[in-house]
Amino acid sequence: MSDDLKIALYPGSFDPFTNGHLDLVQRASKIFDRVIITIAVNSKKETLFTGEEREQQILNAVKDQPWSSQIVVEQFTGLLIDFAAKKKASVLLRGVRQISDFEYEFQMALTNRRLSPELDTVFMMPDENHAITSSSIVKEVAKWGGDVSSFVPPNIHTKILEKYKSK
Numbered sequence: 090m091s092d093d094l095k096i097a098l099y100p101g102s103f104d105p106f107t108n109g110h111l112d113l114v115q116r117a118s119k120i121f122d123r124v125i126i127t128i129a130v131n132s133k134k135e136t137l138f139t140g141e142e143r144e145q146q147i148l149n150a151v152k153d154q155p156w157s158s159q160i161v162v163e164q165f166t167g168l169l170i171d172f173a174a175k176k177k178a179s180v181l182l183r184g185v186r187q188i189s190d191f192e193y194e195f196q197m198a199l200t201n202r203r204l205s206p207e208l209d210t211v212f213m214m215p216d217e218n219h220a221i222t223s224s225s226i227v228k229e230v231a232k233w234g235g236d237v238s239s240f241v242p243p244n245i246h247t248k249i250l251e252k253y254k255s256k
């Protein structure tokens with residue numbers, strides 16, 4: 090990988106990956122040469138989907154997009170700043186939907202900067218249609234049989250339906 094590529098790491102739990110995440114990746118692909126969607130896999134955290142399942146779902150959700158060649162999907166455990174260094178990423182990318190997101194994001198960005206001063210966090214806003222979309226809300230609605238098809242890419246909707254049917 091060439092050193093002059095602008096590489097952004099887009100970290101998150103992505104449990105599941107939503108249309109808001111997809112929107113953000115699309116926007117980021119116009120700014121950065123490569124966007125590494127970085128799935129935090131923490132064995133102690135209970136998730137709906139395994140790291141492997143989330144990786145496959147995200148790959149399938151982006152594969153037919155015209156900008157898909159710029160996207161890489163990886164799982165990681167440990168400190169984000171270490172993973173960013175390993176991947177030669179100069180930017181951490183986070184989505185901010187509303188003001189209430191900002192307190193947590195601000196703390197996380199400044200912690201990461203304290204740990205790695207060269208690494209900057211860039212905040213981007215998804216389309217306002219996604220301002221209320223979150224992975225937690227998707228799980229909450231889907232758990233009780235609500236329709237989440239407008240919140241997630243179609244391939245992930247199918248996986249959510251399968252998952253709750255088998256629970």
Ligand code: PNS
Nearest residue numbers: 100101102103129167168169170197200
């Ligand atoms: O989608 P999420 O759950 O809001 O993502 C949070 C995530 C995974 C980005 C954050 O928990 C994280 O960076 N975890 C890795 C551990 C780490 O580096 N922590 C220091 C940042 S405060």
